[in-house]
Amino acid sequence: MFIIPRIMTADELLDMAFGRAKKIRDRDKKIMTMNKIKAVKKGLHDALKNYVRAFPSFDNLHPFHYELLDLLIGINEMKKALASLEWAKRKIDNIANYGIKRIRKEENYAEIIKAVYGRISSIVYEIDDSLKFLGDARKKLGKIPSISPNVPTIIIAGYPNVGKSSLLSLLSTARPKIASYPFTTKGIIVGHFYIERNHDRKKVQVMEVPGLLDRPDKDRNEIEKQGIIALRYLPSLIIFLIDASFHCGYSLENQLHLLEEIKKFFDVDIIIVENKADISKGKTSYFKISCKTGEGIEELREEIKKRLS
Ligand SMILES: Nc1nc2c(ncn2[C@@H]2O[C@H](COP(=O)(O)OP(=O)(O)OP(=O)(O)O)[C@@H](O)[C@H]2O)c(=O)[nH]1
Ligand SMILES: [Mg+2]
Structure with missing residues (x-):
């Protein structure tokens, strides 16, 4: 009824994103550093976007499903958790874009990428509770039987x-x-x-x-x-x-x-x-x-x- 992808924890998300960046190689250090940051940004952005999209839009739910989800999980808590994922996605985009801008102008690539990774990690850790909450919500949603409110x-x-x-x-x-x-x-x-x-x-x-x-x-x-x-x-x-x-x-x-x-x-x-x-x-x-x-x-x-x- 509600099909939601498995939701990674903060550690898993960071492993995934940094792991992708690690594979990126280029003889040009500048280009390589920029591409690594882009890969981290994209990995996290896409994952967070998918999570938010996968949850139902609560205000359009039939009142039966709305109340059932509210009872079993909590609609406000889910909305808050999803909003914090949106917030993190925007923050990560900004941090990455700013880092890329600096790399265009400055030479200290290693220092810049380290700072970018550090700031992105702390944002992702900030939403760890929300990710875990949504992971539990996903399990509960998976157990709700398929009910059509419009069938007799x-x-x-x-x-x-x-x-x-x-x-x-x-x-x-x-x-x-x-x-x-x-x-x-x-x-x-x-x-x-x-x-x-x-x-x-x-x-x-x-x-x-x-x-x-x-x-x-x-x-x-x-x-x-x-x-x-x-x-x-x-x-x-x-x-x-x-x-x-x-x-x-x-x-x-x-x-x-x-x-x-x-x-x-x-x-x-x-x-x-x-x-x-x-x-x-x-x-x-x-x-x-x-x-x-x-x-x-x-x-x-x-x-x-x-x-x-
Ligand atoms: N003798 C007799 N036993 C019945 C009949 N219908 C059900 N039972 C028994 O009554 C018990 C309860 O049956 P369930 O169908 O599980 O009852 P329920 O209302 O779904 O129970 P809960 O889900 O626990 O609320 C079981 O031991 C059944 O075998 C019947 O017509 N005659
Ligand atoms: Mg029964």
């Missing part, structure tokens, strides 16, 4: 351990980890399926958001907050999954309270589905499925088609 989206929400991943893998292409403990899913997971009707194929995005507990937003951790951001910006339909068998470890009352909160805060069509019908013995009057036996899954698929058309 179904969000599977509910308490931890109720079977959201199990349902996601039955309905879509996604193959999330399923386990008998809560908070198995630690980020947003996306799968797809197609609704076919009269030669028409409509792509639908199905998304599991990490298990939400019934608690105020300020108490929610980073993992839960990702789910709230998705619920705020993406769904055409919410499947609220309930486990009335107590197998998940949470009471039905708490789960239904969370459902009420979601209804209150998000103005989206909701299908309430009771999962684990194979063991819950039909405790509620909601739509019943079992991800284990497959009971109710086809009917749910039909209901989804109806609601999305």
Whole structure:
């Protein structure tokens, strides 16, 4: 989704740039010194420019991605780090250009190039923290699943351990980890399926958001907050999954309270589905499925088609 080149540290950038300069030879000392400075300038300039260009332009992001990046990385911090790369690029250009100008007029090439290298190194070291921050940001960006905010989206929400991943893998292409403990899913997971009707194929995005507990937003951790951001910006339909068998470890009352909160805060069509019908013995009057036996899954698929058309 966000493809960013590996970001070098200050040491690596300097090694790269000085390494290129080292290879430059010329019988004319003056020309050689100028070309070495030019090579250092170009190496650093191009690398920094590529880094800045590779990051998305934050103000044009869809609000879902904007808020997600802000939560996971921090938009202001990224902007500041990118601005410091821009600053360094300009500084390096100026230092190099000034050095070249001096070489044209003066004879002490060795002294000038030493001074230029020294000043450039200290500029690059000044942005080392920004480079490291952006390197970490790149790793986090690489883990964000590819989500199109403009494709119809179904969000599977509910308490931890109720079977959201199990349902996601039955309905879509996604193959999330399923386990008998809560908070198995630690980020947003996306799968797809197609609704076919009269030669028409409509792509639908199905998304599991990490298990939400019934608690105020300020108490929610980073993992839960990702789910709230998705619920705020993406769904055409919410499947609220309930486990009335107590197998998940949470009471039905708490789960239904969370459902009420979601209804209150998000103005989206909701299908309430009771999962684990194979063991819950039909405790509620909601739509019943079992991800284990497959009971109710086809009917749910039909209901989804109806609601999305
Ligand atoms: N008996 C029974 N067990 C089920 C059913 N659906 C899921 N499970 C089990 O319930 C447990 C939790 O399933 P997951 O699909 O990982 O639940 P989840 O809601 O994604 O959980 P988190 O990601 O941790 O919030 C696993 O042990 C599943 O095998 C079902 O219909 N019947
Ligand atoms: Mg899960």
